[in-house]
Amino acid sequence: MATSLTEQCFETDESEPTMKKMRLRRKSSSEKEKVETILKATKIIYDYGPPELNLFKYLAEEAHFLWEKENERHRYANEPMNGIVLIHDDDTDIAERCLHYFGFDLRSNNLESADCLLKGQQEVICVFLLRETFWKASNKAYEEILNNVVKKIAKANVFFMVSNEDISRASEFCKRYNVCPPSNVISQAENKKVFYDTFYDILERQMTGFLHDLQARTITEGVTIEEELNGLIEELRARKKTKIPELTAQCLARIKEAKEYGVVGHRLLDNKLFVFVDDPLIMEEDKKTQLERYIEDSFDGTVKITPLRTVLKPHCAIKCGGYVTNNKINKSGTIGIFGKMRNLVNNDIERTVALSSPNLFSDGDIVSLPNGEHVGACCWPVKLEPHRENLIDVSIVEIDSTKIDTIKRAIFNERILVEDIPHEDLDHQLVFKYGAKTQTTYGWIKKISNFELFERDVLVIIPKSPATLFSDEGDSGAIVVTSINKMHYGIGMVFGSHLEPEESSNTSTKIPTVAIFLKNALDRFTSRRQKSICVEEI
Known part of the structure; x- marks a missing residue:
């Protein structure tokens, strides 16, 4: 039929x-x-x-x-x-x-x-x-x-x-x-x-x-x-345009040459190139003008020499109340994640450690809870000169094994991977973090290219919601996490915010967060100390 x-x-x-x-x-x-x-x-x-x-x-x-x-x-x-x-x-x-x-x-x-x-x-x-x-x-x-x-x-x-x-x-x-x-x-x-x-x-x-x-x-x-x-x-239409290098090799070379004068990084915004300095001596007007003209000769736009401390505000509350505190400098912030330190020479696991922000702790500093109870000591990075900012390292705190349970943690229950991810795959990627002050917040990674500090790429994150901040004072040290193919990756560590020069043409009301690339910072520790950090869950 x-x-x-x-x-x-x-x-x-x-x-x-x-x-x-x-x-x-x-x-x-x-x-x-x-x-x-x-x-x-x-x-x-x-x-x-x-x-x-x-x-x-x-x-x-x-x-x-x-x-x-x-x-x-x-x-x-x-x-x-x-x-x-x-x-x-x-x-x-x-x-x-x-x-x-x-x-x-x-x-x-x-x-x-x-x-x-x-x-x-x-x-x-x-x-x-x-x-x-x-x-x-x-x-x-x-x-x-x-x-x-x-x-x-x-x-x-x-x-x-x-x-x-x-x-x-x-x-x-x-x-x-x-x-x-x-x-x-x-x-x-x-x-x-x-x-x-x-x-x-x-x-x-x-x-x-x-x-x-x-x-x-x-x-x-x-x-x-x-x-x-x-x-x-x-911004949408710009994706169709032919992508050409926005900074010439000569311009980048001149920025690197200026390192001996206190230049630590740069950021290109539209046709303005902001060159960041971390040495107060460079702010003498004659030296500042000479440096601007020297770099402008290789750049089709305006060059602005900018003291780093005037545009970058570390997220350390100047008071007790964060998850961890450096009582010596009266600053508090966030423990980003716990892990195990392994000696690469004998492959032995040496200590339980915590990662936090380098503007909170450096080698030898005592780490405390908000109530003043000591929980460990920082073993990395080495101390910098006064008034210098460290945006290439993370603080590694050796935790007293009897105190580990007294540290307040973020409850996420996911294994965190720290691996290299192509920068082009991270542009406009959705991320989140858990910080002591603002807890769980979400944001977008802005374009990574043409922004360096201390010869390293830097993450800039804007909040997903205009009504909230991605991070605030007390969140320094929080791990920036994203999800790729159902795996969670720790890609950065919150450092601070307000890195938006006054002359910028950016009309957005969202306050950006600056974060350190986590993989780069941990690799630097490994190469200097012959030890590795295996991070745990958040």
């Missing part, structure tokens, strides 16, 4: 309110045989994803905050997207499949109903993630119904993520029904540039539309919002 395939429904199953179901039923003419396949549409919101989408995630959340802020007063269209619609035939291992195919870590995700997105006017990315058995069982009539499902989706950019074995079948389907371009059929092993570019293209249209809505509705109202939104749009 012949069977015919007809579309029976495209309905919501009320028993599963978080999933939109599209039912495709195949019936025999006698209604005695029925095979049912269920497609589910789920909105996926991720926190950590592939490095190619770090900038998108950062810009989308920043733009969405501005949109929500204005939407409280006026109703606006062009809401920035904050997820994708995943259409799948089985939801038993969605998290694993999303990580495998896209690099989306759904450990802390939201799975929402996609009903409003499928029927609404917001432009979205819709990905069909169907198992091999789905394609093997399909025929022409079956594909017609699948095509009808695609047509029911409103303003969607459709992609098919398939296995290598199913590429040809899926490509033929998309070509026959003009569902999407052939480049939108991709496998896990293929370059996903078209997929990633679509995220940015949609976001640019939405942000530009939102900006036009603002300009049409307000005259003087909302100028600050427009400026912030314009800045985000410029």
